[in-house]
Amino acid sequence: MSRLTARELTLAYDDRTVVHELDLAVPDGRVTVIVGPNACGKSTTLRALGRLLKPKGGAVLLDGAELAKIPTKKIARSIGLLPQSPVAPEAITVADLVARGRQPHQHWWQQWSQEDERAVTDAMERTDVTALAGRPVDELSGGQRQRVWIAMALAQETDLLLLDEPTTFLDIAHQVEVLDLVRQLNHERGRTVVAVLHDLNQAARYADHLVAMKAGRIVAEGHPDDIVNAELVREVFGMESVVVPDPVTGSPLVVPGAPYSPAPQAPTPTPQSA
């Protein structure tokens, strides 16, 4: 079952077509991860799924209706999206920012309800930012800030959550923390997650459904165990590799081919005099 689907989706910036007639069905209640080399159109696709980019051709459908025809506030009650580098208003506090995730559920005359209160408290607890509530967002570390943004997206309480490279700029511990959080949300709340990730190994670890893209097209999709192999890595990233089972999870682990090392050379005679 898929609430969110793309049909013959063609996306372009000005005249440059980035994604060509892409068909995609996002499986409900699963974590879908889109991977691919730089400029393969993965972030562009995600943006279109979250109606941040208007399709040049084809359509994105939510519950069978074209996104372009649904009022944007109504979409915001079903789809949450965290952009790659969101910008917080200057001097905003953590609690204030997270509370803004409630925007699509509020009205001009109804700026705060018990439901808002519950959602925000819950989102802040889940992301472990409750203790930071009164702190200004611009004073936080990268990892803390990313958790706050995720809290905002969670407070929106949407069934679908789109994350554009949520682990960029984070060190490895925070990357794992964020991805674990995503996975937990998916398991405990049945949220459908679509994330764009840079790291193929993380993608293989956390995805139920992996979508590999290259040059604006889907090369392969399916469970990581079924599709990730040396051949796919060569095709998508143009890199030689060995794929072995991850010692912890058993998911496919991509180990790149041998690194550069200087070929053994005959010692060059040093000139004694010049």
Added chain:
Amino acid sequence: MSADTVTTVRPAGYGLVRTGRRGSFLLHRRAAGVALGLAATLAAACVAYLCVGESFVAPGEVLKVVLGQPSPDELVVGTLRLPRMVLGLLVGAAFGVAGALIQTVARNPLASPDIIGISQGASAVTVGVLTFGVTSYTVLPYLSVTGGILAAALVYVFAWRGGLHATRFVLIGIGFAIALRSITTLFMTKGDYLVAQQAQIWMTGSLNGRGWEEAAPLGWTLLALVPAVLWAARAQRTVSMDDDTATALGVRLGRVRLGLVLLGVVLASIATGAAGPVDFVALLAPQIARRTTRTAQIPLLCSALLGAVIVVLADLAARRMFSPTELPVGVLTAAIGAPYLIWLIIRSRTAGGTS
């Protein structure tokens, strides 16, 4: 915890005001406190304004006049000082809100109506018609509003490249401001000497010799715009985020931005029409308001109050400093505003940002 045990007090720093069964409004506590303080300051400034002058009038007598009781100072306070003060107050409030709205949309404190050509557009049209013989104060405000909107539309069109980039918007606006200023000068050199002199005073922004004829229509117009300003106060919240985040939260960004800019332009233009371009109020008030309240977006009520305080105090000083000569209030606001502007630019360059 279950939903019914939760007491709704969040988010931190905000108070909650409930009205009726479903109405609920968030109130930034610190901003509310600052607003109260500013209101008190404004009241004190107003009393001082009415007392001080060529002849000193005791606060008690001032109060009598304001309350409509018979007083020997009826003429000085009621006819000369009060309407001028009310005009200054309204103009300041209008500039304060206008600046706040346009700065919010452009995400740049330099994007104030008096910097990016809106006041200058209103001036060019007003001075143009003044020098060509139209001197009716009933027509002038409408013309200046038209001028302001036209200038804003031109800046918007030229700055648009598939999106609105803040820096380009400001730079093109500054360009237009300069061009429109020269056009205004051209009108003045072409026009009749006396009219040109009158236009010159108007252009510096002056409350001298203005009264109820200007204050009353401005007051009614501002009152009619209050619902729009209330909408804007809420809409500002989302516009202050980046485009993608705001869109993801279900905000129709294009429309909201256009609405906010339009409201700002109208406010700045009608204020300019009533008192001339009182420079820097629209730049100063929102920035100071934001720095004192430490809110995530520019607080509109505080901006309005601060704008009013600045203009009332500046006009009081303008009246008294070189007495009996009265300076145009715009000279005073420029004297405070220009150094602040320079400081703002230096600060934004060292911080590597523009806000």
